[in-house]
């Protein structure tokens with residue numbers, strides 16, 4: 001089966017022989033499941049934290065999206081990351097991470113590292129040599145995000161995985177921005193893929209959730225154990241919502257990308273715009289890598305305008321269609337200023353070091369009509 005078919009069919013095969021033949025997975029709200037004898041679980045279920053039929057359906061669909069053997073669903077992207085750290089690391093371990101990561105991930109790594117004695121080294125993973133030279137005897141994991149938020153930096157998953165696998169190091173990739181429709185880290189050699197399903201996978205800004213997909217059996221058992229023992233599971237209702245969202249992932253991503261490409265080109269030619277960051281533009285310094293490891297460039301664009309923070313704020317506040325809001329990946333277009341919003345918790349010095357200026361604007365391009373979106377941007381530019 002190809003991507004679109006899997007996204008619709010896997011996990012929700014109608015049970016005509018024994019069940020009611022539902023075409024859509026029902027929402028199983030029951031917290032517990034009855035049995036006839038103490039040693040017999042006829043349906044395979046005992047308690048909903050451990051396993052739930054709606055979550056199972058979603059986990060099978062999630063696995064299929066990344067061509068993985070296993071999928072696990074959690075109550076948020078951050079709960080997913082916390083569980084991965086708990087399951088796969090021990091005190092004394094060393095982790096190498098891309099220096100440009102989702103702010104919440106860095107915050108988690110900071111407290112986790114301090115409280116549990118895990119050492120984190122941040123490198124500019126755009127250069128695989130920087131990753132290689134950070135490897136120590138106790139390096140257990142390399143944590144990557146590509147493209148990154150908000151500067152659309154990329155790293156070569158295949159090359160970094162080769163460095164890691166010579167040394168038995170786990171490679172984890174946060175694939176939230178690209179989605180499995182445009183990028184498959186497992187095929188490039190990564191061991192685990194992490195998603196905030198809150199974003200494109202659910203795609204409608206109405207469910208917070210997270211997922212891990214992987215094919216290694218031993219690692220899967222450890223993650224499954226910790227999913228149950230720490231308990232940050234996705235609810236049956238959110239599992240249903242996410243199942244519903246995934247069915248249109250391919251269609252949505254094609255539209256997100258088409259709109260984003262048009263807007264990126266429009267912005268690049270605008271005299272009030274200083275610089276545009278979009279992997280699909282030839283001017284992006286890593287456009288070649290994007291072409292190599294992604295099959296599309298996604299719907300996220302960042303750009304800088306002339307000249308002051310006041311102008312950037314005025315622009316963002318003058319838009320009518322784009323909602324001024326954090327988050328991303330929904331059908332509706334959003335706009336935000338990272339230095340003042342999503343990345344305000346990152347110390348100013350660190351923001352400078354990474355390259356996040358105060359006039360940087362980030363757009364999550366939705367799937368409204370692109371002419372309407374461009375007219376909206378034009379109007380807000382004129383207001384400057």
Ligand SMILES: *Cc1c(COP(=O)(O)O)cnc(C)c1O
Nearest residue numbers: 076077078102174176196198209
């Ligand atoms: C939003 C996001 C997360 C965190 O996910 P939540 O669902 O908000 O907990 C992690 N990584 C990336 C890249 C994100 O965009």
